[in-house]
Amino acid sequence: MAEDLVLDTAIRDWVLIPLSVVMVLIGVLRYFVSKLMRSSQIPDAKIVKEGQLIVRARNLRAAANYIPPKSFRARKVYFNNEENGLLHVPKGQAQNAQAQMFSDPNMAMDMMKKNLSMIIPQTLTFAWVNFFFSGFVAAKIPFPLTQRFRSMLQNGIDLSTVDVSYVSSRSWYFLNLFGLRGLFSLILGEENATDDTQRMMQMSGFGFDPTKIVMHSLTNCINWTCLVLAFPLYGCSRSLGAEKDSLDIVQHEWALPKFEQRAEAVLRKLVS
Numbered sequence: 001m002a003e004d005l006v007l008d009t010a011i012r013d014w015v016l017i018p019l020s021v022v023m024v025l026i027g028v029l030r031y032f033v034s035k036l037m038r039s040s041q042i043p044d045a046k047i048v049k050e051g052q053l054i055v056r057a058r059n060l061r062a063a064a065n066y067i068p069p070k071s072f073r074a075r076k077v078y079f080n081n082e083e084n085g086l087l088h089v090p091k092g093q094a095q096n097a098q099a100q101m102f103s104d105p106n107m108a109m110d111m112m113k114k115n116l117s118m119i120i121p122q123t124l125t126f127a128w129v130n131f132f133f134s135g136f137v138a139a140k141i142p143f144p145l146t147q148r149f150r151s152m153l154q155n156g157i158d159l160s161t162v163d164v165s166y167v168s169s170r171s172w173y174f175l176n177l178f179g180l181r182g183l184f185s186l187i188l189g190e191e192n193a194t195d196d197t198q199r200m201m202q203m204s205g206f207g208f209d210p211t212k213i214v215m216h217s218l219t220n221c222i223n224w225t226c227l228v229l230a231f232p233l234y235g236c237s238r239s240l241g242a243e244k245d246s247l248d249i250v251q252h253e254w255a256l257p258k259f260e261q262r263a264e265a266v267l268r269k270l271v272s
Contacts, residue, residue: 005137005166015169016138019129023176026121027184034117039110050240053086057243065255072252080244087244126173130156133169141165 057079064072079087134156141153145164154162156170167175 015136030121037113054243087240089240129173136169137166138169138172139167
C-alpha cells in the first residue's frame with residue numbers, strides 16, 4: 001500500500017522554486033553564451049543549393065495531385081533523370097558526412113564551443129542538485145500514475161512504498177531540463193527556444209533513427225545535440241538519394257477531375 005506524504009512548505013520554498021528558477025536562468029544564460037561563441041560562417045553554396053533542391057522536391061511530392069499528369073511527369077524527369085537529373089547522385093561522388101564535418105577545423109572548433117556551452121552548465125547544475133537536494137520529495141502529481149513512471153519520477157529515492165505520483169528533486173531537475181521549451185519560447189522567441197528533445201530528433205537528417213537511440217547519460221545527449229546543431233546541412237548527398245527514391249514511388253492521381261464529385265459529397269453531408 002502506497003503511503004501518502006505531507007510535504008513541508010519549506011521544501012516548496014527552498015527546493016522546488018529555487019530549482020525551477022535556476023533551471024530557467026541557466027537556460028537563458030546558455031542561449032546567450034552560445035550566441036556569443038557562435039562564429040559567423042559563409043555557407044557553402046553547393047550545400048545551400050542541395051538543401052533548396054530537397055525542399056522543392058518535397059513540395060512537388062506534397063502537391064503532386066494538384067497538377068496535371070503531364071506536368072508531374074515532366075517535373076519528375078527533371079528531378080530524377082538518371083543522366084542529368086537534379087536529384088541523381090552518381091556513384092562515387094557521395095561524400096561521407098563525418099569526413100566533411102571534421103575536414104574543416106573551424107567547424108570542429110564550433111562543435112567544441114557548442115559542447116562546452118552545454119556540457120559545462122548542465123554538469124555543474126546536476127552536481128549542484130545532486131549535492132544539495134538529493135533525496136528530497138519535491139512535488140506531487142495531481143493525478144494517479146502507474147508503476148512504469150516510478151523510475152522516471154522518483155530518481156534518487158529507493159522507497160517502493162511511496163506513491164508514484166510523488167516527484168523527487170533529481171527527477172524534477174530532468175523534467176525542467178527537457179520540458180521548459182514553452183517558457184523559453186515566451187522569453188527568447190519561438191525560433192530561439194532551446195529544446196534539447198527537439199534537437200535530438202533532428203538527428204534523422206544525419207541518417208540516424210532517433211527512435212532507436214537510447215540516452216545512456218546526460219553527457220551523451222548533450223554531445224549528440226551539439227553535433228546536430230553544428231552541422232545541420234551535412235549529409236545532403238544521402239538526402240538527395242532518399243528524396244529521389246521517395247519521388248519515384250509517388251502515385252500521381254490528379255485531383256481536379258474528381259473535384260466536383262467530392263464537393264457534391266461534402267455539400268450533401270452538410271445539407272443532410
